[in-house]
Amino acid sequence: MRKVDAVGYAETFLDRFAHFSRIGSTGDGGVDRVEGSQANGEARRQLVRWMKELGFNVSVDEIGNIFGLLNLAGESAPLVLTGSHIDSQPRGGCFDGAYGVIAGLDAAAAVRDRLAKQSKASSANLGVVAWMGEEGARFRPLMGSRVYTGARTLQSALDGKDMQGISAREALAGIGFLGTDTAPKLPVAYVELHVECGSQLEVRKKSLGVFTRWWGAHKVDLTFEGKTAHTGPTPMRARQDALYAAAQVIVAMRALGDSAEIGSLHTSVAKLEVVPNSPNVVPCGATACVELRSLDPEVIKRSYDHLLACASFAATTARVKYAIARDDLREPGKFHEGLSQLAFEVAKCNGEEAVAVDTLGGHDAIMMTAVCPTVMLTVPSRAGLCHHPDEWTSQEDLERG
Ligand SMILES: [Zn+2]
Known part of the structure; x- marks a missing residue:
C-alpha cells in the first residue's frame, strides 16, 4: 500500500x-x-x-x-x-x-x-x-x-x-x-x-x-387523523384510532419488504409520532415515516402504489382520515x-x-x-x-x- x-x-x-x-x-x-x-x-x-x-x-x-x-x-x-x-x-x-x-x-x-x-x-x-x-x-x-x-x-x-x-x-x-x-x-x-x-x-x-x-429512495410521511376519546368507555366500533391505522401500514410495509426478492427492495417505518401519546386516550394523530428503497424505479413505483392502497385501506378500517405530509423521491x-x-x-x-x-x-x-x-x-x-x-x-x- x-x-x-x-x-x-x-x-x-x-x-x-x-x-x-x-x-x-x-x-x-x-x-x-x-x-x-x-x-x-x-x-x-x-x-x-x-x-x-x-x-x-x-x-x-x-x-x-x-x-x-x-x-x-x-x-x-x-x-x-x-x-x-x-x-x-x-x-x-x-x-x-x-x-x-x-x-x-x-x-x-x-x-x-x-x-x-x-x-x-x-x-x-x-x-x-x-x-x-x-x-x-x-x-x-x-x-x-x-x-x-x-x-x-x-x-x-x-x-x-x-x-x-x-x-x-x-x-x-x-x-x-x-x-x-x-x-x-x-x-x-x-x-x-x-x-x-x-x-x-x-x-x-x-x-x-x-x-x-x-439506490433510489421514496420517503413518505403518512399522517392519520382520528379523534381522541377515553380508551375505557368508548365502544370499539366508535373509535377513530389513528395509531391503529399507522400500525397496519407498518406491518404491511414490513411484509412488502420481506416478500420481495432479496436485495431488490428495502422498506421501513423507523419513526412514529403519536398524538397525544397517552396510555388511556385513543390517539387522534399518528405520523409514520415510511421509506421504500430500491435500485429499480419500477419497484419503487409499485411499492409506492401499494403503500397508498394500504394507507387508504387502513384509514377506512380505523375510521380515520389520512394525508401525505411529505413525499420525497430520490430516483x-x-x-x-x-x-x-x-x-x-x-x-x-x-x-x-x-x-x-x-x-x-x-x-x-x-x-x-x-x-x-x-x-x-x-x-x-x-x-x-x-x-x-x-x-x-x-x-x-x-x-x-
Ligand atoms: Zn455518512
Missing part, C-alpha cells in the same frame, strides 16, 4: 482521526455530533484549526458548509473538491462522514506537498468540504449539499425547524457557524470517500470499492462512469483491487452528481454496521481508502 500521509506535520491522518473520534464521544465507541449541537460545534472548530494548520484557506458559507481550499493554480483554475460530513446520528459511529473529511484533508495536502517537492505545477485547485447536516437527524437530510447544488433554497433550509422548534439558522448561529462567506464556485469533479455502511465488500472479501450506483442513479473507471485504474496502480458496489444509503455525493462528475470510493464497514457506536473500519482499510 502506498502511504499518502501529508508529511512534516505534528499529526498523521490516523492521529487526527483518533482525535476527532473523541469529540462528542458517547463513551462506547460512538459519537453524538448531531448538527448544530455543542459537540458538532467543537468538531467544526477542530476541523477549521487543522485546515488552517495544513495551509487551507477556510470559508464558511451561509448554510454552514465548511470549505478548505488550496490555491495551487490561480483563482480562475478549476476546482477539484473532496469531502463528506462531520455531523452524526444521536448515537452514531465515528467513521460515518468524518472519515471522508479527515482523509480528504490529508490527501489534498499530500498532493500539494508532493507536487511542490517535484517542482510540478497543478492545473487545478483542491478543496475539502464538510457538508452541513448530512444525516437528517435534526433537520432534513443532505441540507448543506442541497443548498450548494441549488436543490433547495437557502431560506427554506435555514427556516427548517427541529422537533423543539429551533430553526437551522438558530442552531448554526448558536455554535458560531452561520457563515457569511460565498461558497466556492462549482467544482469540475467531486470525490467522496465514505465507509460502506453495508456488507457487500465484506461478503465479497474485498477491501476497496467504488460506489458505481445508488436511483449512477455515478460518473469515467471517474469510476479512473478510480479502478488508480487502485490497480497502487496494487489494490477495487470492486463496484452499490450504495443503499443517501450521500452528499448523490446531490453533487447534478452539478459535476462525481465519484465515491468506499472501504468495508465491519458486519455492514452503520449509525451505531459499534460501527467499525480497520486502520488498514482506513489508510487504504
Whole structure:
C-alpha cells in the first residue's frame, strides 16, 4: 500500500482521526455530533484549526458548509473538491462522514506537498468540504449539499425547524457557524470517500470499492387523523384510532419488504409520532415515516402504489382520515462512469483491487452528481454496521481508502 500521509506535520491522518473520534464521544465507541449541537460545534472548530494548520484557506458559507481550499493554480483554475460530513446520528459511529473529511484533508495536502517537492505545477485547485447536516437527524437530510447544488433554497433550509422548534439558522448561529462567506464556485469533479455502511465488500472479501450506483429512495410521511376519546368507555366500533391505522401500514410495509426478492427492495417505518401519546386516550394523530428503497424505479413505483392502497385501506378500517405530509423521491442513479473507471485504474496502480458496489444509503455525493462528475470510493464497514457506536473500519482499510 502506498502511504499518502501529508508529511512534516505534528499529526498523521490516523492521529487526527483518533482525535476527532473523541469529540462528542458517547463513551462506547460512538459519537453524538448531531448538527448544530455543542459537540458538532467543537468538531467544526477542530476541523477549521487543522485546515488552517495544513495551509487551507477556510470559508464558511451561509448554510454552514465548511470549505478548505488550496490555491495551487490561480483563482480562475478549476476546482477539484473532496469531502463528506462531520455531523452524526444521536448515537452514531465515528467513521460515518468524518472519515471522508479527515482523509480528504490529508490527501489534498499530500498532493500539494508532493507536487511542490517535484517542482510540478497543478492545473487545478483542491478543496475539502464538510457538508452541513448530512444525516437528517435534526433537520432534513443532505441540507448543506442541497443548498450548494441549488436543490433547495437557502431560506427554506435555514427556516427548517427541529422537533423543539429551533430553526437551522438558530442552531448554526448558536455554535458560531452561520457563515457569511460565498461558497466556492462549482467544482469540475467531486470525490467522496465514505465507509460502506453495508456488507457487500465484506461478503465479497474485498477491501476497496467504488460506489458505481445508488439506490433510489421514496420517503413518505403518512399522517392519520382520528379523534381522541377515553380508551375505557368508548365502544370499539366508535373509535377513530389513528395509531391503529399507522400500525397496519407498518406491518404491511414490513411484509412488502420481506416478500420481495432479496436485495431488490428495502422498506421501513423507523419513526412514529403519536398524538397525544397517552396510555388511556385513543390517539387522534399518528405520523409514520415510511421509506421504500430500491435500485429499480419500477419497484419503487409499485411499492409506492401499494403503500397508498394500504394507507387508504387502513384509514377506512380505523375510521380515520389520512394525508401525505411529505413525499420525497430520490430516483436511483449512477455515478460518473469515467471517474469510476479512473478510480479502478488508480487502485490497480497502487496494487489494490477495487470492486463496484452499490450504495443503499443517501450521500452528499448523490446531490453533487447534478452539478459535476462525481465519484465515491468506499472501504468495508465491519458486519455492514452503520449509525451505531459499534460501527467499525480497520486502520488498514482506513489508510487504504
Ligand atoms: Zn455518512
